[in-house]
Amino acid sequence: MNSNLTSILKNVKSVHNDLDKVIGSIDNMCRKGCAHCCYQPIEIVACEELPIAEYINNRIGSDLYKKVRKQIMDWSIHFNEHFAGFESLKTVDDVSHANRAYREKVNEDRLACPFLVNNLCSIYEVRPLSCRSHIELESATLCEKDGLKESTNNIKKIRNYHFEKLIKNPNSTLRYLPVAISRTFGFNKIFKPHPMIKLN
Template identity: 30%
Template sequence: MKENQYIVLKKKVDFATKNLKNCCKTGCSFCCYQLIEVFDFEEQTIKDAINKLDDNNKAIIKKNLESWFTFFNENTPNEKVLDEHDTISNMINLGLSKKHPCPLLINNLCSIYNNRPLACRVHVVESNPELCEKDPYRASSKESHSIRNKIFSEIKQKKGKYYMTFLPYIATEIIKIESQIKPIKKLYIK
């Protein structure tokens, strides 16, 4: 996807979600305890946003990444390239008993909020934010889910073969860590 197409897509998502009923407030970060998938065409924008952070925030993110990968490595199989079952399904099941924040979360705020992934932009919860604390994988509103489906349909119609990967993996391309980074299969959009 060309950069201008991606910018238009982000604007569409932001416009559509702006008009949804939303119980989320600044500092509410319960949904930031999910495994976030990122499209390949979002990667450079995210990397650029991380690069622009000050050294203090990068140091916090590095510590967060080390912690996240320790958690991830303890809760995923060894000696194989991880697939969707090993990662997404496993993390959703863990999310109800063990939660771990997104490495880019600092003081309950997204450190790259203006450049956050589409998955984060489209996740809107209408009511009962206290339920989010108990279930970080709580479904977003029906309208939000409909917007997400429209995004996927639009992406599928674009020429090209797109894939998704996980946000912490992208962050480690900018902020190097010592923890093991297990190989994962790219999730191709069909």
């Protein structure tokens, strides 16, 4: 890994660690094995691909690798069938609407994040900012009733503060986690063309 990528990786880990300390200081109802919030498309900043790919290449066993790879393939089939066609996405509002509609479809169909295995996150140690900052303060039952339940405004402010730190890395984009990491599993263009959100 060249020095530039090493620097970016170090920055991502630093931002994640800082976020964990803040979130960890807040009483919440999230517990190991509770995965109600994992039935929605997860978005990651481009720089977050580095620690996830590194973890997959060095820490995941062959059986788990095969399981997640199969689930990414299944996720791509659902995405290709239900995400709006590229030709219909002419404006930023079109893309925003398509993302919102697909988020609701994933939740409706109870399509789990492909990294969820036996109700546990297989990349928990390197999970993206969007997952690290998503906590429930009142009751896990609320998440069970509404898989798309949003965090409180205070938690959103914490998330956005750390998000701004991440996107200071050059060429920052926002993509769905399975799309961004698919090449790490040996896939090439299994997702149909769709816009990549540029952040800087």
